[in-house]
Amino acid sequence: MNKTLKQVQKEVDVWAKQFKEPYFPPLSRMAAMTEEVGEVARVINRMYGSKKAKPEEAIVDLEEELGDVLFTLTCMANAEGIDLTKAFERKMEKVNNRDTSRFEKK
């Protein structure tokens, strides 16, 4: 099922608002996001570092951890009233214009 970023934000918000305190306080949100990014690093290290995991297990773990990052990112955006579609459009505008000659093209 394909979801738009708007739908993702709404789904997380509906879930969060069942709780008395829907989103963690700002610094806890930042810590949660940092933790999840660290978990991505742990999986990448197992995939490409000296302590190898089974590739098929690692890719499932990476998918899970990227999902965690997406979730914490969405919580942060929702709590701060940020529209991720707009944020993404701004980023693409940057990479397509400002940074257009930064990397060698095919």
Ligand SMILES: [Mg+2]
């Ligand atoms: Mg995680």
